[in-house]
Structures are given as C-alpha cells and as structure tokens.
Amino acid sequence: MDFLVNILEQGLIFGIMVLGVYITYKLLDFPDLSVDGTFPLGACITASAMVSGLNPWIATILAFIGGSMAGAITGFLHVKLRITNLLSGILVMTGVYSINLRIMGKANVALFQQNTIFTSGISIIMVLLVLTIIIKILLDLFLKTKLGFLLNAVGDNPVLVTSIGLDIGKVKFLGLALSNGLVALAGSIMAQYQGFSDVGMGTGVIVMGLASIIIGEMVFKKLPLILPTTIALLGSILYKASTAFALRMGLPATDLKLITAIIVIGILAIYGKGISLPWKKRNRGGASLVATTKSI
Amino acid sequence: MVGKRRLLAIVIMLLMAVVLWGCSSGEEASNDEGNKKVVQDDEIFKIGISQLAEHPALDGSREGFIDGLASKGFIDGDNISIDFQNAQGDIPTTQLIAQNLVSQEMDMIFAIATPAAQSAFNTTKEIPILITAVTDPVEAGLADSWESSNTNVTGTSDATPVKEQFALLQELVPKASKVGIIYNTSEVNSEIQVEKATEVAEELGIEIISSGVTNANEIPQALDALVEKVDVLYIPTDNLVASSMPLIVNKTNEKNIPVIGAERAHVEAGALATEGIDYYELGFQTGLMAVEIINGKEPTELPVSTMEEYKLIINEDSAQILKINIPESLKEKGELIKGGTAS
Numbered sequence: 001m002d003f004l005v006n007i008l009e010q011g012l013i014f015g016i017m018v019l020g021v022y023i024t025y026k027l028l029d030f031p032d033l034s035v036d037g038t039f040p041l042g043a044c045i046t047a048s049a050m051v052s053g054l055n056p057w058i059a060t061i062l063a064f065i066g067g068s069m070a071g072a073i074t075g076f077l078h079v080k081l082r083i084t085n086l087l088s089g090i091l092v093m094t095g096v097y098s099i100n101l102r103i104m105g106k107a108n109v110a111l112f113q114q115n116t117i118f119t120s121g122i123s124i125i126m127v128l129l130v131l132t133i134i135i136k137i138l139l140d141l142f143l144k145t146k147l148g149f150l151l152n153a154v155g156d157n158p159v160l161v162t163s164i165g166l167d168i169g170k171v172k173f174l175g176l177a178l179s180n181g182l183v184a185l186a187g188s189i190m191a192q193y194q195g196f197s198d199v200g201m202g203t204g205v206i207v208m209g210l211a212s213i214i215i216g217e218m219v220f221k222k223l224p225l226i227l228p229t230t231i232a233l234l235g236s237i238l239y240k241a242s243t244a245f246a247l248r249m250g251l252p253a254t255d256l257k258l259i260t261a262i263i264v265i266g267i268l269a270i271y272g273k274g275i276s277l278p279w280k281k282r283n284r285g286g287a288s289l290v291a292t293t294k295s296i
Numbered sequence: 297m298v299g300k301r302r303l304l305a306i307v308i309m310l311l312m313a314v315v316l317w318g319c320s321s322g323e324e325a326s327n328d329e330g331n332k333k334v335v336q337d338d339e340i341f342k343i344g345i346s347q348l349a350e351h352p353a354l355d356g357s358r359e360g361f362i363d364g365l366a367s368k369g370f371i372d373g374d375n376i377s378i379d380f381q382n383a384q385g386d387i388p389t390t391q392l393i394a395q396n397l398v399s400q401e402m403d404m405i406f407a408i409a410t411p412a413a414q415s416a417f418n419t420t421k422e423i424p425i426l427i428t429a430v431t432d433p434v435e436a437g438l439a440d441s442w443e444s445s446n447t448n449v450t451g452t453s454d455a456t457p458v459k460e461q462f463a464l465l466q467e468l469v470p471k472a473s474k475v476g477i478i479y480n481t482s483e484v485n486s487e488i489q490v491e492k493a494t495e496v497a498e499e500l501g502i503e504i505i506s507s508g509v510t511n512a513n514e515i516p517q518a519l520d521a522l523v524e525k526v527d528v529l530y531i532p533t534d535n536l537v538a539s540s541m542p543l544i545v546n547k548t549n550e551k552n553i554p555v556i557g558a559e560r561a562h563v564e565a566g567a568l569a570t571e572g573i574d575y576y577e578l579g580f581q582t583g584l585m586a587v588e589i590i591n592g593k594e595p596t597e598l599p600v601s602t603m604e605e606y607k608l609i610i611n612e613d614s615a616q617i618l619k620i621n622i623p624e625s626l627k628e629k630g631e632l633i634k635g636g637t638a639s
C-alpha cells in the first residue's frame with residue numbers, strides 16, 4: 001500500500017512538471033529544453049528562501065515566479081532575438097545552471113531542519129492531491145479563456161492568430177513563462193518532499209516530461225470526456241510507476257533503466273491503441289470491414 | 297487484426313520477461329534460499345543498499361562494506377540478506393529506492409553518496425542508516441555533530457587529508473607555485489574539498505586556479521585552458537573527474553604536469569601520487585560499524601569516522617614519464633604501483 005502511495009506522490013509532483021511541459025510541447029508546439037534548468041531552479045530558490053527563514057508557502061510561490069522569469073527569457077531569446085526554439089531552451093538551461101549554484105551558494109542544501117509545506121500535520125499525499133488538483137483545475141479554466149484558446153491556436157494554426165491581428169510572440173512569451181513557472185513549482189515541491197535541493201536534480205526532467213505526455217496520450221486518449229491535463233497527470237503517474245516496478249522486480253540493480261524502458265514499451269504495446277470502455281462498441285465502417293474480414 | 301496485434305505484443309512481453317528472468321536466474325535462486333531461511337528464522341538481518349551511481353569509487357565502497365560484514369561472519373544469503381539497488385545517477389530515483397527499502401522493512405540501510413543518504417534519512421528516522429562517500433554529514437543535514445549524530449545515521453566520511461596531500465605535493469614538486477584543480481560544480485563533496493584546498497594553499501603561499509565542469513564532455517576544454525596556467529594539477533574525490541582520469545593523465549603528461557590525486561584509484565589510473573583514502577577500505581570500515589549495530593548498538597553511539605589511516609601511494613610509471621625523482625624516504629613509507637599511463 002505504502003508502495004502505491006509513494007508512486008502516486010512522486011507521480012503527482014512530476015505531474016505538475018508534466019502540465020508545464022504540456023503547455024509548451026502540445027499547445028505551443030515548442031520543444032522547450034529550458035525545463036532541465038528551471039526544475040532545479042525552483043528547488044534552489046525554495047531551498048535558499050527557506051534557509052533564510054521564509055514561510056515555505058511563500059518560498060514555493062517564489063519558485064513559481066523565478067521559473068516564470070526563466071521561461072520569459074527563453075521566450076525573449078526566441079521571439080525577440082529570433083533564436084530557434086531548441087537553442088533558446090538549451091541556452092537558458094545551460095545558463096540557469098550557474099544561476100542555481102549562485103542562488104544556493106553550494107551544490108546541495110539540506111532541508112531536514114526546515115518547515116516545509118508538508119510539515120503541517122496533514123498527510124503528504126493529501127497535500128499533494130489537493131495542490132495538484134487545484135493547479136490542474138486552474139490550468140483547465142485558464143485554457144478555456146480567450147487567452148487560453150489563443151495559446152492553443154498558436155501551436156495549431158499560427159496563421160489564424162496573425163490573421164486576426166494578434167501577436168504570436170506575446171502568446172508564446174506567456175506560454176513559456178507559465179510553463180516554466182509550473183516546472184519550477186514542481187522542482188520546489190520535490191525539494192521539500194525529498195528533504196534536500198541538489199543542482200543535479202534536473203538531469204533528464206524534460207525526457208521524463210515528454211515520455212509522460214506521450215504515454216498518457218497513447219493509453220488514455222480514448223476515454224470519453226478526458227481532459228488533456230488529466231492525461232498529462234495520469235501519464236506522469238504511469239511513468240513513475242514503471243520505474244518503481246522496475247526497482248521492485250529484484251533484477252540486477254544495473255539494469256534499472258533498461259527495465260524501466262521495457263515496462264514502458266510493454267504498456268504501450270498492450271494499451272497503445274488506447275483503453276476504451278468495454279461497453280462502448282467500436283463502430284466499424286465499411287472500409288475497415290473490407291480490409292479486415294477474410295473473403296469467403 | 298487488433299486482436300492479433302495485441303496477442304503478438306503480449307507474446308513479445310512474455311519473451312522479454314523470460315529472457316530477463318533468465319539473466320538473473322542465479323540471483324533469483326539465492327533469493328529463494330534467503331526467503332526459506334527467513335521462514336525458518338525470523339531473526340535474519342535484512343540490509344538494503346542504496347547507491348547513487350555506478351562508479352569505481354562507489355562500487356568499491358559497496359564491495360568493502362559487504363566484505364567488512366563477511367569478515368565478522370555476516371554473509372549475504374547465509375545469515376543476513378542484502379538487497380542492492382542503484383539509482384543509475386538519477387537523484388529522484390534515490391527517493392523511490394529509499395521508500396522501497398523502508399516499505400520492505402529492512403533492518404538497516406547502507407547509503408552510498410550524499411543524495412542517496414539524504415533520501416534515506418528523509419524517508420526513515422527509525423531504521424539505522426549507515427553512510428559512506430559523504431564528505432560532510434553535518435553540512436548534508438544528516439547528523440548534528442561528528443561525535444554523535446543524534447539521528448539514526450552514522451557511518452564514514454570520505455573527507456580527504458588536504459593538508460597532507462599538499463605537503464606531499466610540495467615534497468614532490470618543490471617549485472610548484474600554481475596548482476590547478478578541476479572539479480564538478482554539482483558535487484557538494486568536491487566544493488568542500490576545493491574550499492579546503494584554497495585555505496591550505498594560502499597558508500603555503502601557493503596559488504589555486506580552479507576550473508568547474510558539469511559533465512564529462514566539458515573536461516577536455518577546461519583542462520586545455522588549465523594546463524597552460526599551472527605547475528601541478530590536484531584532483532579531489534570527485535565522481536565525474538574520477539571517471540575521466542585516463543583523459544586527464546594523457547593531457548597532463550603531454551605538458552609534463554604532475555597530478556596529485558586524493559584517492560587510490562586516481563593513482564592507479566595514472567596520477568603521480570596521493571596520500572589519501574581508499575573507498576574499499578572506507579566501505580570495509582563502515583561494514584565493521586554495521587556489525588556493531590547488528591550486535592545491538594545504536595547509531596548515536598557510533599561517531600561518524602573518517603579513514604583511520606591514510607595511505608601514501610606513488611605511481612612509478614608516472615614518475616618516470618614526468619622525470620621526477622621520488623625521495624627515498626617516500627619510497628620506503630609508501631606503496632609503489634605501476635600502470636595507468638599510455639606508455
């Protein structure tokens with residue numbers, strides 16, 4: 001039971017990061033690599049804010065603001081200086097690393113002595129569930145506003161946005177700031193959850209984020225009325241579960257990454273066509289009947 | 297058609313599973329044996345090992361720990377069971393591993409490297425945690441003081457005798473006035489050593505030129521810039537730099553710059569000499585502490601210790617290439633080894 005709760009906890013924390021990646025990768029069609037830098041940025045800001053005595057919730061909000069600023073820089077590089085999207089992200093990711101070290105003053109800060117958002121007495125999983133669901137609902141509501149629709153349109157049909165006389169650059173700017181704010185928020189929560197902040201925390205975060213989105217989409221897209229943000233969260237939990245099960249299998253410790261990959265391949269091989277409700281019969285059209293039915 | 301594809305997928309999955317289990321069948325068998333023993337005897341002591349990454353120094357720590365236990369008659373699969381997990385360099389995974397070990401009700405956790413130790417401490421405040429390859433457990437928030445942790449943590453620190461190492465450096469290269477240090481800025485252990493080295497060097501009137509890197513690909517460039525400016529290169533116990541020793545030695549030998557290491561593996565890989573630590577020995581020492589805890593002591597009763605005795609190790613091949621005469625007094629005191637260099 002504890003085992004499943006732990007998966008859910010980490011899945012939710014990384015889920016907030018995946019929501020951020022979802023905004024750039026799916027809505028803006030912008031592969032944003034700055035995430036690898038902004039995730040530890042959130043952790044570092046929170047760590048040094050908490051060590052200097054700030055309330056943990058304020059420290060967490062500061063992380064969101066810091067992340068948004070880093071995201072805005074990615075936007076500035078891309079929109080104003082016309083650097084390609086990949087390189088803008090890489091530049092910010094690279095630069096932020098040094099800033100992270102500056103913020104903390106060293107590579108690793110322990111937070112065991114500090115009050116965190118989890119020391120309120122409420123169980124960790126409850127705090128995380130409430131926090132993640134609030135963030136998800138806020139994001140859902142935001143995406144339904146005019147600005148939210150614009151965000152979506154920039155990725156799908158940039159010409160349309162320009163033709164109604166709006167500036168794509170501004171929308172991208174906003175999307176990147178929001179996305180990296182969420183990623184830094186996840187980093188901040190992760191640092192408080194694991195009791196320390198380390199500048200090496202961000203390695204591979206973008207890979208995890210993209211994998212979660214794609215797994216979530218392939219497995220859950222057929223469920224009726226499911227929102228993309230829910231898919232992102234479920235994908236994150238599923239990806240974390242893969243690592244956790246790989247650890248549990250008792251195979252040689254050196255094979256962890258390979259086994260994680262194989263479990264993910266397995267999930268996609270079996271459910272890759274999407275889980276659909278059993279009572280919902282597939283409508284098979286004439287074309288598919290002709291293609292799949294054997295001739296007599 | 298969909299049905300066929302799904303069937304195929306399941307068959308492939310099964311095949312993979314069989315192949316994987318085949319690879320580990322030996323271990324599986326020993327696990328079964330261990331489980332049988334558990335049924336017979338509830339007293340069997342379960343140790344979970346959480347290691348941050350694969351790396352010669354960290355692997356050495358683990359081997360030393362297991363041998364240390366064995367030297368007192370505690371053998372894996374016999375009267376204790378050891379579950380080894382490795383995060384393969386991914387810090388969030390150390391958290392999953394720690395939670396895993398705690399939910400499997402281990403009697404003791406052995407954590408190798410700072411993030412692994414911090415994750416374990418974050419997960420449990422009851423199960424005894426033995427640590428190694430943590431340079432400063434107080435700084436890492438794991439212990440209140442070196443003498444008594446006041447927590448469920450104890451173990452060994454890989455703090456190196458920077459002062460002795462610089463004395464050795466001056467003895468071998470008397471005219472050295474500028475010493476270069478290359479280290480990974482993400483490793484808090486390395487930062488502590490660089491700070492200490494700067495302090496020691498200042499007293500000796502030596503100038504330190506340090507160069508920070510963040511991944512293995514940055515080392516050649518950083519090194520090229522550094523070797524132009526320094527007389528000697530000093531290597532801290534840095535995970536990243538340790539894995540790149542062959543490259544470092546090649547470059548420094550070209551420029552005739554001696555390398556002073558901080559641990560045995562550095563010299564084995566071609567550094568000129570060290571008066572330093574040996575991760576295997578340190579792990580062994582931690583294993584002996586584990587035995588005391590198995591026998592009923594509390595972690596608070598055992599102070600966090602450093603290497604009991606530092607070893608002087610000199611690489612003869614490197615000395616020859618660099619045309620450095622090793623003083624007879626050092627030769628008698630230290631251990632002479634060969635190898636690690638290209639020629």
